[in-house]
Structures are given as structure tokens and as C-alpha cells.
Amino acid sequence: MRRLLLAAPFMVLATPAHAATGEAVNPWVALAYLVSGVFFILALRGLSSPSTSRTGNRFGMIGMLIAVITTLVTHFPTVREEKIVPGPNFPDGSAIYLPDFASFGEIFVAIAIGAIIGITIARRIAMTQMPELVAAFHSLVGLAAVLVGWAAYLNPGAFGLLVGDGIGAVSKVEMGLGIAIGAITFSGSVIAFAKLSGRMSGSPILLPGRHLINLGTLAAIIVLTALFAMAGPSETMPLIIVLTVLAFLIGFLLIIPIGGADMPVVVSMLNSYSGWAAAAMGFTLGNTAMIITGALVGSSGAILSYIMCRAMNRSFISVIAGGFGAEDGAGGGEAREARPYKQGSADDAAFMLEQAEKVIIIPGYGMAVAQAQHALREMTDILEEKGVDVKFAIHPVAGRMPGHMNVLLAEASVDYDKVFELEDINSEFAQADVAFIIGANDVVNPAAKTDKSSPIYGMPVFDVDKAKQVFFIKRSMGGVGYAGVDNDVFYMDQTMMLLSDAKKMVEEIVKALD
Amino acid sequence: MDFISILSIFVLACFVGYYVVWSVTPALHTPLMAVTNAISSVIIVGALIAAAAADVPGAKWLGLLGIVLASVNIFGGFAVTARMLAMYKKKEKK
Numbered sequence: 001m002r003r004l005l006l007a008a009p010f011m012v013l014a015t016p017a018h019a020a021t022g023e024a025v026n027p028w029v030a031l032a033y034l035v036s037g038v039f040f041i042l043a044l045r046g047l048s049s050p051s052t053s054r055t056g057n058r059f060g061m062i063g064m065l066i067a068v069i070t071t072l073v074t075h076f077p078t079v080r081e082e083k084i085v086p087g088p089n090f091p092d093g094s095a096i097y098l099p100d101f102a103s104f105g106e107i108f109v110a111i112a113i114g115a116i117i118g119i120t121i122a123r124r125i126a127m128t129q130m131p132e133l134v135a136a137f138h139s140l141v142g143l144a145a146v147l148v149g150w151a152a153y154l155n156p157g158a159f160g161l162l163v164g165d166g167i168g169a170v171s172k173v174e175m176g177l178g179i180a181i182g183a184i185t186f187s188g189s190v191i192a193f194a195k196l197s198g199r200m201s202g203s204p205i206l207l208p209g210r211h212l213i214n215l216g217t218l219a220a221i222i223v224l225t226a227l228f229a230m231a232g233p234s235e236t237m238p239l240i241i242v243l244t245v246l247a248f249l250i251g252f253l254l255i256i257p258i259g260g261a262d263m264p265v266v267v268s269m270l271n272s273y274s275g276w277a278a279a280a281m282g283f284t285l286g287n288t289a290m291i292i293t294g295a296l297v298g299s300s301g302a303i304l305s306y307i308m309c310r311a312m313n314r315s316f317i318s319v320i321a322g323g324f325g326a327e328d329g330a331g332g333g334e335a336r337e338a339r340p341y342k343q344g345s346a347d348d349a350a351f352m353l354e355q356a357e358k359v360i361i362i363p364g365y366g367m368a369v370a371q372a373q374h375a376l377r378e379m380t381d382i383l384e385e386k387g388v389d390v391k392f393a394i395h396p397v398a399g400r401m402p403g404h405m406n407v408l409l410a411e412a413s414v415d416y417d418k419v420f421e422l423e424d425i426n427s428e429f430a431q432a433d434v435a436f437i438i439g440a441n442d443v444v445n446p447a448a449k450t451d452k453s454s455p456i457y458g459m460p461v462f463d464v465d466k467a468k469q470v471f472f473i474k475r476s477m478g479g480v481g482y483a484g485v486d487n488d489v490f491y492m493d494q495t496m497m498l499l500s501d502a503k504k505m506v507e508e509i510v511k512a513l514d
Numbered sequence: 515m516d517f518i519s520i521l522s523i524f525v526l527a528c529f530v531g532y533y534v535v536w537s538v539t540p541a542l543h544t545p546l547m548a549v550t551n552a553i554s555s556v557i558i559v560g561a562l563i564a565a566a567a568a569d570v571p572g573a574k575w576l577g578l579l580g581i582v583l584a585s586v587n588i589f590g591g592f593a594v595t596a597r598m599l600a601m602y603k604k605k606e607k608k
Contacts, residue, residue, distance in 0.1 A: 030515075040553045041530055047538040047546050050602035057545075057595050060553055064588055071559045077566040100568060107565050110578045114585020121586070122593035130544055130594075137551045137591060140583045144557050147580035151564030151573040158567030159560075170517055271547050278554045279524060285563070286515040289556050292527040297550040299531030304543060396540065403543025410601035421540050 030288065032070040037292030039063030044296060050416050067289045075158075077103030127411045128368050131267055131401040132196040138270045139189035142251075145182025145277040146244065149175050152284055153240060159285060166233035171284055176225035176240070178280035180247040185273040187251030192266050195255075196400065202260020204322050210257055211321070217250045257322030265308045265319045267401050272301025304402045311396035311422075313448075313458035341477070344496035346505060349471050350512035353379075356433035356469075358389045360425065362462055363405060364398055366439025366475075370502035373412035376438065379506055380414065382513045391428070392419040393462055395443040426463055435467035437489075439502050441474075445487045470495040473505050545598045552591025558584035 040063045046056015078097035125133050152159045152175055156167045167175070194200035207213065221243060228239040258266055279294020281287075309316050353359060361380070367373060380390045392414060398405035409419055429435060437444055447454040448461045464470050465488075472495055489495055498505050538546050561584055564577025 036556070037527070040556070041534060043549060043553060044531075044534045044538065044546070047542045047549070049539055050542065050599070053542055053545065053599045053602065054596070057549060057592060057599055060549055060595075061592050064553065064556060064592075067556050067559055068562065071562045075563045075566040077568065079568060103566065103568055103574075106578060107562065107581060110565070110581035111585045114582045114587075115589040117582075118586040118588065118590030119593050122590045122597060125594060127598070130548075130598075133594065134544075134547050134551060137548075137587050140587045141551065141554050141557065144555065144561060144580045144583040144587075147576045147583070148557055148560035148564060151576040151580065152560065154576070155564060155567055155570035155573035157569070158563055158573065267547070271550060274551065274554045278557045281557055281560050283517075283520055283524070285560055286520055287559055288523055290559060291520060291524045292530075293553050293556045295524055295527030296531040296534070297554040299528055300535045300546060300550045303532070303535045304547065307540075307543075394541075399544075401544055401547065403540060403546070406541040407544045407598055407601070410598070410603075413601070413603075416541055416602050419541060 026074070029070060029074050032066055033287055033289040034292075036063045036067040036070070036289040039066065040289070040293050040296060044300065063289070072104075072107070077101075077107070079103075127407055129197070130404060130407060131263065131399075132193050134401065135189045135193040135196055135267055135270065138267075138274045139186050139193060141274040142182045142185030142187075142189060142277060145274075145281055146179050146186060148281055149179035149182060149284070150240075150244075153179075153236075161284070167236075169229045172229040172236070173225060174280055174283040176228050176243055178277055178284055179240070179244055180221050180225065181273055181277040181280055183244055183247035184251035184254070185270055185277050187248045188255045188266075188273070189251075189270050191252055191255040192263060192270060195260055196263055196267075202263075204259045205256040206322070207253070207257070210253065214250065214253055217246055217253065221246050221250065254320070258319065259322070262312075262314075262319050262322075264397060264399075264401050264404075265305050265312075265314075265316075268301050268304035268308055269320075270301070272298050272305060275299075275301055307396060308402060311460065313456070313460070339491045341491050342496050344471070344498055346498070346500075346508035347512045348496065349498055349505075350509045352469060352471075353383060353388065353434060353436075353509070354386055354513065356388055358391075358428075358432045359383060359434045359436055360391050360393050360429060360432045360467070361436045361438065362393045362395070362440050362444060362464070363409070363438050364395075364440025364443060365400060365405075366441075367502055368399070368405070368408050368439070370439060372438060372503035372506050373408055373414075375503055375506040375510060377409075377412040377414050379510050379513065380418075382510060386513075390418065391425060393422065393425045394419060395422050395440070395460075395462065398440065398443065422460055422462065429463045429466040432467040433469060435462070435464040435470045436473075437464065437471065438473045438506070441487055444489055447486075447488065464489060465492060468494060471498055472496070473498045473500065473502050475499070475501060542599075542602070545595050548591055548595040548598065552588055552595065555584040555587040555591065558588065 039059045043056045043060030046052045077100040079100040081098050156162050161167045161171045195202050224239055224243040228236055231239055275294045275297025278290055279298060282290030282294050309319060383390050392409060394405050406419060410416060442456055444462045444464045445456060446465055448456045448459040451457060476499055558581060561577045561580030564573050565581055568574055
């Protein structure tokens, strides 16, 4: 009897998870998921400025908490108990669902394991490793979507998907799509992670006839989804297995031909896919929070991919088709003759920086590789104390993922008010006394504006040639940017090459300034 | 919920997403990716439902594994976003 009393509150709130009739339409539950979705929208809205962003992140956490608690309450684990005396709630007196605290414990442990792993990683990761961390996280969302899809397939009753003795055709299409997109996200992200973290070479792997193989596999996935939707309950198993395997395979095939330099686009694209996977699962479960989130994340990733493509002047199709960076060496190599350039020392640079009124620093990924950002910030502080106006100019592809360079500068406590995007600062070079280029190359190459045969032609670049003086920190004259083209900026009259390791050079300038 | 209402929510949410994301400042695009990654793990809802139903053991275990994966993402994603956002501070005037 005590157990029955204990069960009573759950009877009111929860439709037993086993209800074969489908999800009970409890307006409060639907409302809770809607509120959770709204919090997710507010979370992204908060990112419109750094001052509101922390509140935004908290909104995101609240939204997630609401979604999880709502699900835990409405789908509290239950066990079926046979032969109970008839009562008002159970007229047939044959069975009752009692709360299953053991299963609840398992769920709690699962969450705790994930929380410990997640928080540990989040605390330890270096900011330069953000791209691979994000790729790794995307793979987890993808795999989770596959698991949820499969769980829904194996136990449609729990998800309220049973129509007669099988799953409804529409639900099966949604389920198939969710599993397929999830699997593509997973295997694609694993490859992106391997390439970004250097566990796998960044150079493209080109299979013969890869476009045909990829299109064929994609077509097969679509046909299988249709067959899966139309098949009778007993014949669906082989179809969904093949579907899952093919989807894992295509994710792998889609990403291996894409070169390391295009990874910012790939990471954004996989971000988008992880959203669509969540949305597809949201359709299967009829869950508003999942659908809203999926749509938000899907559009977010798509927009970021678009921004990255535009910044490199590449079409999305050409990135996806892959192979960029494979034919290198045919371009710039043979035409390079030794041209005269001026070389300077840290003392020269320090002297001229001190005299300047306005300095614009252009950091590239080379700066982050050399870990020069902290020394650079120190240099900025000293110059500002001397009354020099210092600004940072960031190209959208400066880092290895969208906004990566901004995070690296923020980590070095560079004030975000001093950091500007390409289109906001490009007109200021004409008034700048010094353009200070550190670890960047292609993003200042004027060939992008003038040379139609250049592989980077059309890419928006900084007009550093308009500055009175250009300092170019570079390890040696030998190396070129990833596009493999020579840079006219090296040989301009007003350019002084500072040939050294970026961190060492900046430290020497700091010393000379003191 | 019927398919058309769900589809309506989805299409409208895509538009909301489009405008909200364009208003995100480019300086915060990395935190944007980290936080979208965390919220897309709302897929944990599906995993919780699967793990709560004991009648099909296979589905239950898939659900529990799904909960672990999604939790890594939720906690890791929000924590790393918070860590990044904490760095975006204005320098105090000395």
C-alpha cells in the first residue's frame, strides 16, 4: 500500500512511459519545452555583445535544466507490477506502473559521469585547441543522435510512436534522417578532429571517382530511408542497419578530401549538421525544445560556414568538393626570383613604434603557434602608456575556426574594444603610421586584389600598403602562406622585415621599448 | 502534435535562428559554436526517455550511453563557453 501511495504523484504528472497510445498531450509539459526553447534563443541573443554574453550563457543553462527536469518528471522510470487490487485509477486491476528508483539512479550516474568528463575537459583545454574540442563535441552530439534514433526504433512504445503494431511511416522517415545526419556528423567530426589535432595529415586524401562514390552513397541513403518508411514492421531491421553504416561511411568520405586550410568551414558545417540531427530527433519525438534548438544550431552553423567561405572567396561547393591545397607548388614556386627587401632589428622597430601615433596590429595563426600573444599584449600596454593609439585588426580566417583569434587575444587580456573586424578597420590603414603584421601572410597579400591568376584572388585582404610603415614578423624569407604565393608586401619600400620567431621578436621589442 | 504544427515551429525557428545569429558579434563566433554545441545536446531528452523505459533492455542501454555523451557535451560546452566569455573583459583603468 505504501508503494501505491508513493506512486500516486507520478500517476498524476506522468503518463507511464510505456503508454502505447502515444505521448499524452499535457499542455504544461509542452509549455515547459517551449520555455526551454525560448531560453535557448535568448542564449544566442546574448552573444550580440560581450557584456551580455555571460547572461546569455546562463540562459542556455536554465533552458537545458528545464528540458531535462521536465523529461525526468514526465518520464520517471517505472516498473510494471502485475495483479493489483482494482481501484478507481486501475479499473481492470491487472497491472500498475511503480516508480523505479534503481533506474533513476542509473540515469543520475550517467549524467554525473558525463558531467565529470565534460567539466574536466572544459577546464583543461588550451584556447589554441578550441577547434578540435568543438569538433570532438560535435561528434558526441552526432553519436547521441544515432543512439536516440536507434533506441526509438527498438522501443517505439516508450516514445509514443506506435501506430498499430509498427512505427508510423512519417516517424520512420524522421527517425531515418535523424540517424543518418547524426552518423554523418559523428564520422565527419571525428575526421575533422583528427585533422585539426594533427593526429591525421591535413592534406586532402583524394580517392579516384570520389564524387561518384559520394553521390551514390547519398542516393542510397535516401532510397534506404524511403524503403525503411514503407517496409512492414518485421523487415525494417536490415534496412536501418545498412542505412546507419552507409551514413557513417559518407561522413568519413565527405571530410577526408578536404584540406586542413578549409577546416574552419568544415567545423562550422558540422556544427550545422549537429543542429539538423537534433531537429530531426525533435520531429520524431514531437519535442518543441529540440526542434527550436535544432533550427537555431542548424542556421548558426550554416551562417558561419557562409561567412568563412566569403572570407576566403571560395564557394561552399568548392570547399565541400575538397582537394584544395593538393595541387600546391604548381602555382607560385617557379616564378619566385630573389627580390630585394629590407631587414630590420627589434631596436629599429621599437624606435619607430614609439614615434608612431597610430599602430594597427594584424595577428595571424602563426602568432598563436608561436604563443606570442602575451608578449604582444605587453608591447601594446607599453605603447599605450607612451600615448600611441594601438588597434588590432582581425581577418575572419585569422584563426582555425570562426572568431578563434578574438578568443586568443581575449585570453591574453587584450581589451575587446581595441579589436576590430576587417571591414571596420580597413579604411584606417591610410591614417596608420605602422601596420604590424605578426604570423599572418595571405590576409595582407595585395595579389588578392590585383592578380587574377593568384589562387587567393578575390579574397578580402587588409590594405597594409596604405600604411606609412609596415613591419612584417616572419620566421624566414623562405616560407609562404598556405596558398603558396609570394607576397609583394615583403618588397615594398616602406616594409621592414623582422625575421625571427614571433615571440622572441616581440619580447625583444618590449625590452627595447623599456 | 501533428506534423504541420511541428513543421511550423521548425520553419519559424529557422528564421529566428537566421536573424539572431547574424546579430552575434564576429568576436564571439567561437563561443557561439561552443554554446550551440551545448544546447544541441538537448537531444539528451530522447536519451532520458529511452533510459527510463525498462521493457526493452537494448534501448535502455543505448539511452544511458546517449545520456553520458550528451552530458559531456552539455557540461563541457557550457563550462568552456563560460571560461571563454570570462576572458572578454574591459581592462580596468589604472
